Amino acid sequence: MQVLSTLLFLLFVLVFQQQKPDPYAHASLLNYYQTAAKDEEIAQKFVNLMNKYQGKDPLKLGYKAVSHAIMAKHVWSPYAKIKYLRQSSQFFEDAVAIDNQDPEVRFLRFSIENSIPRYLNMSAHLEEDKRIFMSAILKHPRSGISTETVKIMRDYLLRKDLLTDQEEQQVAKLNL
Numbered sequence: 001m002q003v004l005s006t007l008l009f010l011l012f013v014l015v016f017q018q019q020k021p022d023p024y025a026h027a028s029l030l031n032y033y034q035t036a037a038k039d040e041e042i043a044q045k046f047v048n049l050m051n052k053y054q055g056k057d058p059l060k061l062g063y064k065a066v067s068h069a070i071m072a073k074h075v076w077s078p079y080a081k082i083k084y085l086r087q088s089s090q091f092f093e094d095a096v097a098i099d100n101q102d103p104e105v106r107f108l109r110f111s112i113e114n115s116i117p118r119y120l121n122m123s124a125h126l127e128e129d130k131r132i133f134m135s136a137i138l139k140h141p142r143s144g145i146s147t148e149t150v151k152i153m154r155d156y157l158l159r160k161d162l163l164t165d166q167e168e169q170q171v172a173k174l175n176l
Helices: 002-018 026-038 040-052 058-074 078-098 103-115 126-137 147-159 165-172
Strands: none
Touching: 026 040, 026 058, 026 147, 040 058, 058 078, 058 103, 078 103, 103 126, 103 147, 126 147, 147 165
């Protein structure tokens, strides 16, 4: 009887541990991406979470880069802003080195570099990144990018007026 109760306890512990949500789940990272720029407290939580990430998944490294770039928006000191942007740039370089064709990483870097003032000379990848992620989103759903992510990309591009007339027509025709 004691063996049975021990087994039940172990089973309970295993089930409970498996139900713990993954803090690096794609949906969670997307949520941070969309909310952290508007809220410093959320941005701080995002960068703290991503600083704990030590893996080599290119997409997660891309979100780690985003978390640092967003913190640059919230800090006051010009030195701290540049420091966060340089860290962001390095994490993006690491992510692209692992997978140079990941359209979501390329979009993330594009969205960050597009927001950086041009005089800082930290926006060297805009055209290349746009070419890669645009090619992928125009192939949706065969591209492997989630519909939610493509919607975020589309809305960002249309809201920021970053498309040629032809690209705008193609993006507007996406079946989302």
